[in-house]
């Protein structure tokens with residue numbers, strides 16, 4: 001995939017209507033009160049918005065929020081699958097579930113942050129959106145309703161994409177968190193408009209794309225998290241480009257078991273043992289250093305108040321499960337990143353959500369904060385871990401897209417990036 005894309009700076013936006021895809025899928029209070037519990041994603045969009053407005057563009061912002069079911073029948077089906085009694089599922093309840101996913105609170109917050117009015121259209125590309133877009137002046141911004149209120153959004157329906165595109169003259173994508181999805185508002189619209197990236201996507205492409213395509217070496221990849229099966233793509237791709245691969249987290253135990261180790265009740269995927277052995281062989285054949293844990297901190301249950309026991313890797317007693325890397329492994333791994341040119345990290349080293357099993361993840365985060373290497377964090381939980389442990393501002397780049405950053409590291413083509421104009 002070509003990561004070198006045109007940005008808002010490569011196109012004249014003065015006096016133009018710009019359709020701007022943002023990621024305003026912010027967490028909301030569970031009580032349906034419309035309170036935004038974390039506005040980080042809205043604030044992250046400000047540089048691109050402010051640039052466009054200052055350059056004299058009229059900005060038509062859009063985003064999805066949550067997973068609304070745009071048809072009553074589909075909603076009933078989904079709720080029934082979740083175990084709800086179909087007799088209690090009324091049209092009014094469905095309407096309420098939609099109403100809770102309005103972007104109205106986002107419009108209010110965005111307006112506060114920008115210090116100017118942000119009008120919310122009642123629809124995505126219907127009469128109200130069209131009228132408001134037509135009247136929008138340079139320097140003004142409006143917001144379309146939740147793009148997923150339209151059935152055509154997730155189906156990438158060309159009719160919806162064209163209706164959205166018809167309101168504007170330029171498409172700017174800044175929703176990195178959604179670029180791995182080929183939806184009408186993330187990719188489809190680019191069929192009808194000149195399409196460029198905003199600053200957020202630009203930064204992701206520069207850092208992650210740069211580290212994958214042309215890394216400052218040695219490139220060390222630290223891979224952890226829960227399951228081998230969810231990281232196959234990342235392991236495969238990074239094995240082709242990294243100089244060192246470090247394995248931690250729950251997936252390490254499948255590697256350990258595959259070598260004949262005793263892993264007690266640790267996370268284990270029997271079907272992936274052969275794959276684990278193949279990866280070890282492949283790394284050796286390629287001259288890639290592959291490091292596995294040499295000791296492990298176990299718990300006697302999966303809980304914050306579990307009793308703990310530190311043992312050599314492959315020697316976990318029955319009744320115990322590995323929940324973090326041990327102190328010798330910490331030393332090994334921290335040494336391995338010291339002289340790195342670039343470190344890509346995806347997946348916590350242990351169950352960092354429990355203080356008793358957060359030491360491995362914290363030690364790695366601290367080691368990264370002290371290297372001169374370019375440090376890149378991808379994956380939703382890894383980003384959360386680095387933030388929670390207080391090392392966020394010490395990293396070169398923390399990706400804003402969980403799923404998108406994973407697919408990026410897997411080397412997959414991202415539809416929301418591929419659709420942008422090449423630089």
Ligand code: ADP
Nearest residue numbers: 225226249250322323347350351379380381382
């Ligand atoms: P990311 O979202 O960064 O890609 P993952 O979703 O793959 O990361 O994995 C994150 C989860 O892995 C965390 O919730 C963490 O608790 C869990 N995890 C890490 N190590 C272990 C372990 N040894 N046993 C069970 N779960 C683990």
Ligand code: MG
Nearest residue numbers: 379380381382
């Ligand atoms: Mg995750």
